[in-house]
Every structure is written in C-alpha cells, then in structure tokens.
Amino acid sequence: MRSLSVLILEDNAFQLMALHQMLNANQVFNVLTAGSVEAAKQSLTNRGSVDIAICDLQMDGPDGLELIRHLAVTRQARALIILSSNERSVLDGAAHLAREQGIWVLGSLQKPASAMALRELLEGYRACVQCADEPSSPVTVALRLSQEDVRPFAPGQGVGETAPLEQWIAHYQPKVSLDGALLGVEALVRWQHPRHGLLAPGSFIEAVECAGFIEPLTWHMLALALTLSSRVQHEQGEPLPVAVNIAPSMIEQEDFAPQVLALLARFGLPASVLTLEVVESSALQVSTVQLEALLRLRMQGCQLSIDDFGTGASNIQRLLQLPFSELKIPAEFVRCMAVDGRKSAVVAGALIMARKMALNVVVEGVETLSDYRAVQALGQPTVQGYHIARPMAEEDLLQWIDQRKSAGLRSTHALADR
Numbered sequence: 001m002r003s004l005s006v007l008i009l010e011d012n013a014f015q016l017m018a019l020h021q022m023l024n025a026n027q028v029f030n031v032l033t034a035g036s037v038e039a040a041k042q043s044l045t046n047r048g049s050v051d052i053a054i055c056d057l058q059m060d061g062p063d064g065l066e067l068i069r070h071l072a073v074t075r076q077a078r079a080l081i082i083l084s085s086n087e088r089s090v091l092d093g094a095a096h097l098a099r100e101q102g103i104w105v106l107g108s109l110q111k112p113a114s115a116m117a118l119r120e121l122l123e124g125y126r127a128c129v130q131c132a133d134e135p136s137s138p139v140t141v142a143l144r145l146s147q148e149d150v151r152p153f154a155p156g157q158g159v160g161e162t163a164p165l166e167q168w169i170a171h172y173q174p175k176v177s178l179d180g181a182l183l184g185v186e187a188l189v190r191w192q193h194p195r196h197g198l199l200a201p202g203s204f205i206e207a208v209e210c211a212g213f214i215e216p217l218t219w220h221m222l223a224l225a226l227t228l229s230s231r232v233q234h235e236q237g238e239p240l241p242v243a244v245n246i247a248p249s250m251i252e253q254e255d256f257a258p259q260v261l262a263l264l265a266r267f268g269l270p271a272s273v274l275t276l277e278v279v280e281s282s283a284l285q286v287s288t289v290q291l292e293a294l295l296r297l298r299m300q301g302c303q304l305s306i307d308d309f310g311t312g313a314s315n316i317q318r319l320l321q322l323p324f325s326e327l328k329i330p331a332e333f334v335r336c337m338a339v340d341g342r343k344s345a346v347v348a349g350a351l352i353m354a355r356k357m358a359l360n361v362v363v364e365g366v367e368t369l370s371d372y373r374a375v376q377a378l379g380q381p382t383v384q385g386y387h388i389a390r391p392m393a394e395e396d397l398l399q400w401i402d403q404r405k406s407a408g409l410r411s412t413h414a415l416a417d418r
C-alpha cells in the first residue's frame, strides 16, 4: 500500500517534533508540519492534498477550527484527527462540528498524544482506505451484491457463507439487572481484517456508512444475533434476548419493519427477543408509513431503544416522536459519575423521566465498581459495561454464561471481583 501523507498543525515545537517522530515510527514519512493555520494552508497549497490532517485546536491567532473550515471547503485532507489539551467535551464538540461539515473524522487525541492512540487511528484509516481502494475488499464487493445475495439468512444457513461478509463478526456484551441476572446481550460489530486484525467500529463504521454498506452490514448483524438467540433457545430452552444497533437510514426504508418481522419468523423467534437500538448521528426523517411500521414492530413485542440518549440527535424530541420502549444512557454521562455530581444528576434525571414514561433504562459504560455503586444508588436500571463484562465472541459469551450458572452467580460484584 502506498505510504500516507500527513499534515500536522501544532504550534508547540516539542509536541510537533514528538508527533513527527511517532508518525515516522508508523512508517509515515511524508509529513508536512505547520506552526500556524496560515502556514498549514500555504503548505497544502504548495505541496498538495494529504491523507490525514492532524489539527491542534488552540493556538494564538486563527485556531484549529479555522483550518477545519478551510478543509471542509477545499477537501485538501481526506480525513482529520483532532488534537487538543482541552477537555474531552471540547474535542467531541470539534469532532461533531467537523462531521457536520462533511469531514471524515478519524478520532481525537488528547495532549500529550499517546503513540498507541495515534497508531490505532492510523490503522483505522489504512484499513478503511484500503477497503475502498481494493476492488476485492469486503466493502466494495458487498456493494456490488444485490440485497438478495446478502440477506436473508435462514437459521440453518451459516452466516459466514457469504464470503465478503465473513470478516464482519459480532461480539456480544451482556446486560444485567442490578441483582446480576442476565437480561440479554448487545451485538457489536467487529471487523476481522486479514491484515489489521480485529477492528472496533469506531475506526470504520463512519466509512461503512459513507460507502453505503450499512444496510447489508445491519442485516448481517441481525442474522448473527438471531442465530445466537436461537442457538441458546435450542441449547437451554429459552431464547437469549439480543439488541442490534440500527442506523437511522435503515428505519427510513419502507420495508424495514416487515423485513425484520420476516427475519424473526424465519428464525422461529418471538419479536420480544429483539431490541433495535437506534444510533442517531443525524436527524431521522420518519414518514407516517414508517411510523406505522415501527408501531407494528412494537406491537409485535420488538423493543425499540434510543441509544446514547442525550447525545447527537438522540434527544427528547426524538423520544417523543417515536414509539421507544427503552433509553440507553451513554458512557460519557456515567464515567466518573461517582465523583462528578453533575453527571449523577443527569443520570438521576433521565431515570426519573424514564420511569414516568414507563421506559426501560440501560446504563452503559459502567466501568468501575465506584460507578456501579453510584448507579445502584439511583435505582434499578439495567447495566452494561466493562465492570460486568467486556464485549466478547459468541463462544466466549456462552462460556461466560455457563460459568456464571455453575458458580450460581447472580451478584455483579462477585462477577467483577473474580
């Protein structure tokens, strides 16, 4: 693969040098450096476009946001990495702003940038670009397949049989009640890349959406999750409830709801085993026909969850428009909740609202015992997070379930302390 070209905008000479060295260590030798926005613009004009711009936000004079606006207009960088010593909320805000302007944001680095984090972002870029450039890659091949080629999957049919999709695998993260009972799992896509290893969705889901591949990917994930559910039903007598992430563009399709019901019927599973988690990054336009279809899904027993509630477009207005049965409180509100009164106020408020609206609540990203205890103090939501278990492959999950059963474990403390 050709080597990458990268522009670094950074006004601190030491940080600039450190980043330059980290890039070299990652086999990136085509590096443009600039200590000001003006110099960065000049450099791009003189030397041409780059693959990635690493953009520091804060600087004297015109700041990094100015360069982001420039890149949005000129398209002189294929992707962007945001760099800042500001709080995470500022980095997230800048990333959101860039995405709104149509820029592919690889991620953000908090200063001092870690070599490992930079490497992961570069690998994510390489994997995505390679997949777009190589004619035989999963994304491009799958794009050429008709929908009938990639769906539906009958229960007995190995989902891996469709060659281009076999690299997309599901990892499953348990959701438990506060007394430790397993309530279901969330299916999270992973890309088992032949060269780059196992990739998390943060490094490719945006590119997958841009490439128009989200639809076959979603049907694939639904089929994987329902395969697991029916496997558990077969082995243990009860189907395992599964949740699958659904991009808003899927819901906008008129035949989405009937297709989901048809898939459930093909697996011989009741609709109540399936939760559709709507991941909202952009506004969702729902017609009355689609709303009717979603209501029909709900009436059949399928759960509809608003993911990352309170972030992006997953807001209260959306909650009132669609027939949601669950809201998921994202990790950013939960992380360090034990020591941050504002965060616990947000979570407590969401719980009160949800209770009054008869919604189930899942608190995500419960990573530590102290955050777990802080959640526990607020009521009885469902919890999901590293404190309980990390996302894992199907066989590991089944082993995890078996081990808990044989140990008679119900307490989440006991789980996490093991």
Ligand code: C2E
Pocket: 173, 187, 188, 189, 200, 201, 202, 205, 214, 218, 221, 245, 246, 247, 277, 279, 307, 308, 331, 364, 365, 366, 367, 368, 384, 385, 386, 387, 391
């Ligand atoms: P999400 O649906 O909100 O999923 C939760 C994310 O939080 C997962 O990241 C999970 O691994 C991570 N997580 C869970 N517990 C903890 C914790 O205690 N601490 C921390 N730091 N993180 C935790 P993952 O798997 O990287 O997925 C990221 C996002 O990618 C998902 O967020 C979802 O929006 C999207 N995604 C994942 N799979 C799919 C998919 O099949 N289709 C679509 N459209 N989006 C997907």
Ligand code: MG
Pocket: 186, 245, 277, 307
């Ligand atoms: Mg989710």
Ligand code: MG
Pocket: 307, 308, 328, 329, 330, 331, 364
């Ligand atoms: Mg979430």
